[in-house]
Each structure stands twice: as C-alpha cells, then as structure tokens.
Amino acid sequence: MSVTPAAASTSARRLGLAPRPHAVARLARRNRLAVLAALVLTGAVVAAGLAPWLPLLPPNAVDTPNRLQAPLTPGHPLGTDEFGRDLLSRLVWGARVSLLAGVSAAALSLLIGVALGVLGGYYRGGVETAVMRTTDVLMAFPYILLAIAIVAGLGPGLRNAMVAVGIVGFPLYTRLARGLVLSLREREFVEAARALGSPDRRILARHVLPHLVSPVVVAFSLDVGVKILATAGLSFLGLGTQPPTADWGAMIATGRQFVVLSPHVVLLPGLAIFVTTLALNVVGDALRDVLDPRAAAR
Amino acid sequence: MTRYLVRRLLHLVPVLLGVSIVVFVVLQLAPGDPAAIMLGAEATEAELGRLRAELGLTEPLPVQYVRWLALVAQGDLGRSFWTKRPVLPEGLERFQATLILTGTGLVLSTIFGMALGVASATRPNSLLDRVSAVASLFGASMPVFWLGLVLMVVFALSLRWLPASGMYAPYGARGPADLLAHLVLPSVTIAAASTTLVARLTRSTMLDVLGQDYIRTARAKGLGERRVVVRHGLTNALVPIVTVVGVQVGYLLGGAVLTETVFAWPGVGTLMLHAILQRDYPLVQGCVLVVALTFVLVNLVVDLLYAWLDPRIRYD
Numbered sequence: 001m002s003v004t005p006a007a008a009s010t011s012a013r014r015l016g017l018a019p020r021p022h023a024v025a026r027l028a029r030r031n032r033l034a035v036l037a038a039l040v041l042t043g044a045v046v047a048a049g050l051a052p053w054l055p056l057l058p059p060n061a062v063d064t065p066n067r068l069q070a071p072l073t074p075g076h077p078l079g080t081d082e083f084g085r086d087l088l089s090r091l092v093w094g095a096r097v098s099l100l101a102g103v104s105a106a107a108l109s110l111l112i113g114v115a116l117g118v119l120g121g122y123y124r125g126g127v128e129t130a131v132m133r134t135t136d137v138l139m140a141f142p143y144i145l146l147a148i149a150i151v152a153g154l155g156p157g158l159r160n161a162m163v164a165v166g167i168v169g170f171p172l173y174t175r176l177a178r179g180l181v182l183s184l185r186e187r188e189f190v191e192a193a194r195a196l197g198s199p200d201r202r203i204l205a206r207h208v209l210p211h212l213v214s215p216v217v218v219a220f221s222l223d224v225g226v227k228i229l230a231t232a233g234l235s236f237l238g239l240g241t242q243p244p245t246a247d248w249g250a251m252i253a254t255g256r257q258f259v260v261l262s263p264h265v266v267l268l269p270g271l272a273i274f275v276t277t278l279a280l281n282v283v284g285d286a287l288r289d290v291l292d293p294r295a296a297a298r
Numbered sequence: 299m300t301r302y303l304v305r306r307l308l309h310l311v312p313v314l315l316g317v318s319i320v321v322f323v324v325l326q327l328a329p330g331d332p333a334a335i336m337l338g339a340e341a342t343e344a345e346l347g348r349l350r351a352e353l354g355l356t357e358p359l360p361v362q363y364v365r366w367l368a369l370v371a372q373g374d375l376g377r378s379f380w381t382k383r384p385v386l387p388e389g390l391e392r393f394q395a396t397l398i399l400t401g402t403g404l405v406l407s408t409i410f411g412m413a414l415g416v417a418s419a420t421r422p423n424s425l426l427d428r429v430s431a432v433a434s435l436f437g438a439s440m441p442v443f444w445l446g447l448v449l450m451v452v453f454a455l456s457l458r459w460l461p462a463s464g465m466y467a468p469y470g471a472r473g474p475a476d477l478l479a480h481l482v483l484p485s486v487t488i489a490a491a492s493t494t495l496v497a498r499l500t501r502s503t504m505l506d507v508l509g510q511d512y513i514r515t516a517r518a519k520g521l522g523e524r525r526v527v528v529r530h531g532l533t534n535a536l537v538p539i540v541t542v543v544g545v546q547v548g549y550l551l552g553g554a555v556l557t558e559t560v561f562a563w564p565g566v567g568t569l570m571l572h573a574i575l576q577r578d579y580p581l582v583q584g585c586v587l588v589v590a591l592t593f594v595l596v597n598l599v600v601d602l603l604y605a606w607l608d609p610r611i612r613y614d
Binding site (some may be wrong): 125133134136137138139142143144145146148151152153158225229230233236239251252256259260266267270273274277278280281283 | 315317320321324435436438439440441442443444447449450451455472488542548549551552553555558560568570571574576582586589593
C-alpha cells in the first residue's frame with residue numbers, strides 16, 4: 001500500500017521535520033526583525049556567491065598612490081585599505097571566506113558531535129565513558145587556545161582554522177545529542193522496536209535520529225555565528241586566512257596600525273562580522289521559536 | 299561531601315593528563331622544527347643535530363612525554379627552549395596578569411549582568427527589558443577584538459581619557475591607580491559579551507522563580523518588594539546563574555588572548571600564542587597545564603557552591 005504525499009507530510013510534521021506553514025507565517029508577522037535579519041543574511045549569501053560576476057574591482061589589486069582613501073571617494077565607495085585595495089570588493093570577497101568558514105566549521109562540529117553523542121547516549125558502559133571523558137577533556141580547556149594549538153600544529157590557513165574550530169566545537173553537540181538520546185532510548189517505541197528484533201542501526205536511524213533534527217538544527221543555526229567569530233579571531237591572530245586573501249578578521253589585524261589615520265579600515269570589516277553574526281543569531285532565535293514552541297513560550 | 303570532594307580532585311588527574319597529551323601530540327606532529335626555527339636557515343645539519351640533542355628532541359615521543367611528566371610531578375615545568383628560563387615562574391607571572399584581567403571582567407559581568415537581569419525580570423517588557431534583550435543579542439554577535447579596537451579609538455586615542463595599551467605606564471610608579479587606569483578598557487571589552495549572557499539568564503531564571511507560589515505567599519504576607527525579589531527570588535535563582543558564571547571563566551580565559559593582543563596586555567594568552575608559533579614546547583605545555591588546572595578547579599568550586607546555595611543538593 002503506498003503512502004499518499006499528504007499522509008507523508010502529516011507524518012513528517014508530527015516528527016518535527018517539516019515546517020508548519022501557519023506557524024511560520026504567524027511568526028513572520030510578529031517577528032519583523034527576524035524577517036529583516038533573514039533578508040540581510042540572504043543578501044550576504046547572494047553577494048558572496050555572485051562575487052566573481054559582480055562589477056567589483058579585483059580584491060587584491062594594489063594601488064599604493066590611493067592607499068587609505070576615505071569612504072565615498074570616487075571609484076571606491078567604501079574607501080581603500082593600506083595597500084590601496086578597494087574595501088567594498090574585499091568585504092564582498094571576504095563574505096565568501098567568513099560564511100564558508102562558519103558553516104563548514106559548524107557542520108564539522110555537528111557531524112563529530114552528534115555521532116559521538118548518539119553513540120555515548122545509546123550504548124552505555126565503556127563507549128559512554130570514553131565519549132564523555134573525551135568531551136570533558138576538550139571542555140576542560142578554553143576552546144580558542146586549543147584551536148590555536150591545533151592550527152599551529154596543522155599550519156596557518158583557512159582550511160586548518162576551520163578544522164581546528166570544528167574539532168574544538170563538537171562537545172556542544174555531543175552533550176545535546178547524548179542528553180536527548182538518553183531519554184529517547186527508554187521510550188516505549190524504542191523498546192518495542194528492540195523487542196521486535198530491529199538491529200540497533202535501524203532503531204537509531206528510524207526512531208532516534210529524527211527526534212534530534214529540530215534541536216540540532218536550532219543549535220547549528222546559532223553555532224554558525226559563533227564559528228564565524230572564532231575563525232575571524234584566528235585570522236586576526238594571523239593563524240587563519242593568509243594574505244593577500246580577503247578575510248574580515250585579517251583585514252582588522254592589518255588595519256590596526258592605521259586605525260587613528262583611517263578608522264574605516266578597521267570599522268568596516270568589524271561591522272560586517274557583527275551584522276552577519278547578529279543576523280544569524282536573530283534567525284536562529286526565530287527558528288527555535290518555530291521548531292520548539294515550548295522554548296517560544298518561555 | 300568530603301568523599302565527593304576527594305573523588306572530584308582525583309577526577310582532575312585524568313582530565314589534566316588528557317589535556318597535556320592532546321597538546322603534546324598536536325605540537326609534536328606539527329611541521330616545523332624548533333631547532334631550525336631557533337638557529338635559522340643558515341644552520342648546518344651538525345648544528346641542528348647538536349641543538350636537537352640538547353633540547354631532548356632526539357628521544358622517542360613517549361620518552362619525551364614521560365620525562366616531562368616526571369618533572370611536572372616534582373613541580374618543575376621545564377625550561378623554555380628560547381629563553382632557557384624556567385617555565386613555571388614566567389608562566390605564573392604572566393598568568394597573574396591574565397587573572398587580574400579575567401577576574402575583573404568576571405566581577406564586572408557578574409555584578410552588572412545580575413543587576414540588569416533582576417531589573418528586567420521585575421519589569422518585563424519594559425523599555426529596560428527590551429534594551430537588555432537587544433544588548434544581549436549585540437553582545438553575542440560582536441567580535442571581542444573589534445570591540446576592543448573601537449573602545450581604544452574612542453576613549454584612548456580620540457578622547458584621551460584612558461591609556462591605549464599595556465598594563466602599566468612605561469615610566470613612573472606602577473601603583474594601583476596606574477593599573478586601574480590601564481585595566482578599564484580591556485576588562486570592559488572582555489566583560490561585554492559575558493554581561494549580556496548573565497543578564498539574559500538571570501532574567502529568565504528570575505521570571506521562573508517569581509512565578510512560584512512561595513513568592514506569592516511572601517507578597518501576601520506583606521513583605522517589601524525588594525525583600526521578596528532579593529531574599530526569596532534571587533537566592534533561589536542562584537544555582538543556574540552560578541553555573542553560567544563558572545562557564546564564563548573558560549570563555550574569559552580563552553577570549554583573553556584576543557583582548558591581550560589588542561591592548562598589548564602581558565598575559566599568558568599572548569605568551570602561549572608566541573610560544574606556539576615558535577614551537578617552544580615546554581612553555582606551551584606548561585602554560586596549557588596552568589590554564590587547564592585553573593579551569594577545572596573553577597568548575598569544582600562551582601559544583602561545591604551548589605551544595606552551599608541549595609541545601610537540597612547533597613553530594614555523597
């Protein structure tokens with residue numbers, strides 16, 4: 001007997017996998033700030049994606065006679081940096097780096113963390129102990145210092161900075177997933193599946209993992225902003241993106257020495273990080289309100 | 299309680315061992331040879347070999363780690379490859395500067411965060427509450443190094459009200475007033491995000507607590523609002539607040555490296571950053587151990603505070 005799309009959709013909605021259209025529309029009407037943030041984020045993503053085709057000056061084109069030009073200079077709407085490079089172009093190209101770094105690092109943390117959390121929560125004994133002690137060790141240390149050590153070990157660069165931030169960030173997802181799985185494994189439907197002889201792999205995939213989707217998606221949406229800040233911090237310290245690649249954190253680091261003469265060289269990239277992370281946090285809060293109405297009621 | 303304390307103190311050992319092994323392995327697997335970095339590109343292979351032997355780098359990795367661990371057990375964290383000075387006194391001196399910075403940031407964020415949270419909870423949906431909500435979002439979204447630079451530009455370089463960098467003035471007596479003046483901008487920078495986080499958590503916890511029956515009873519008995527909020531409300535909201543304040547210690551210790559870089563604050567964060575880049579293994583490992591030990595001890599203190607704040611919590 002085939003399942004009709006309407007029935008599948010109802011099932012998906014019951015599992016919290018599909019958005020509830022009326023809830024989304026109601027929240028959009030009430031939360032205009034979230035709609036504005038979503039538009040800002042969409043604009044940033046579109047601009048970053050279309051950067052190679054936009055009518056911008058090359059981001060690495062040095063023009064020393066025109067260095068440190070103020071915003072609204074003809075030909076340079078946002079001014080130029082210490083090498084005469086166009087700031088608007090570098091901010092747009094820097095968006096590609098920052099958004100990619102944030103999403104990739106958060107995705108890596110999610111993959112490692114959820115896998116370990118599910119294993120640690122479902123299988124007790126040695127597996128759980130190993131997972132939780134590993135998490136304790138990583139959480140026993142301020143993560144940015146460990147990320148610095150990992151990047152220094154792997155070598156500076158954007159990819160290694162993303163890997164470092166992704167690795168030190170997984171405990172959040174491990175604890176979240178483990179807590180959820182610990183309660184789910186005692187539920188009747190899991191017991192019933194076990195009694196019917198379902199293998200663990202099938203129980204985890206069909207009955208446990210779907211319940212993790214909503215909270216993990218909310219955590220991920222809020223985590224991307226955190227990862228953008230972390231990778232920008234590593235670039236500020238010289239451990240992330242290497243020159244001359246445009247990166248918001250690195251632009252602040254190199255522009256520091258000119259902050260008195262030309263504050264825009266530092267203010268604009270910082271504002272870009274701030275606005276992007278703010279938009280991500282607002283959208284993440286709104287997503288939580290849609291996917292977890294109990295949190296919205298608090 | 300004593301058994302719990304002993305158990306938790308014993309639990310520190312594998313955690314610290316784990317941290318030291320992770321950092322040791324990461325550093326040892328790093329490309330880059332400390333001897334080559336120290337002697338430069340002109341060094342001959344014989345010179346490099348002699349220096350590597352002197353630094354103990356020719357021994358197998360497990361032997362190097364166990365030798366270092368044996369020194370740590372005697373209270374000796376080794377000597378810096380570069381300065382040849384003992385790691386422990388130098389690390390502790392720089393750590394003291396970081397503790398001053400993060401301690402001040404923690405005190406500021408706790409006091410102002412709790413005050414703002416209580417005020418927001420007692421006046422929900424007021425202008426103060428909405429401003430606090432917006433500030434919380436702003437605090438969580440702002441890069442700490444950018445905030446530090448903005449504060450430096452405004453208050454130090456433009457208005458010239460405060461010093462721009464360092465822990466003391468280069469000339470003159472290094473007194474408390476000088477330290478305090480240099481501490482303002484970095485501590486406000488490091489406390490900003492934590493303050494908003496503590497404020498939001500205090501608000502949400504206080505709202506839960508102020509909705510309880512015993513609060514209604516206290517008001518019905520005729521107690522003043524301040525007594526109700528502080529004595530009956532805040533006291534019962536302290537457990538989750540203390541938890542997040544404890545977590546903030548780790549955030550502040552970690553975030554210190556960025557603030558220290560912006561303000562040239564001579565703390566352990568910048569020391570570690572330079573040591574990592576120079577492959578100064580003993581200095582990195584020693585500083586990592588000191589910072590990690592502080593962090594796990596703070597977590598232990600937070601757990602012990604629970605039992606003091608809430609008599610229903612008992613550790614057996």
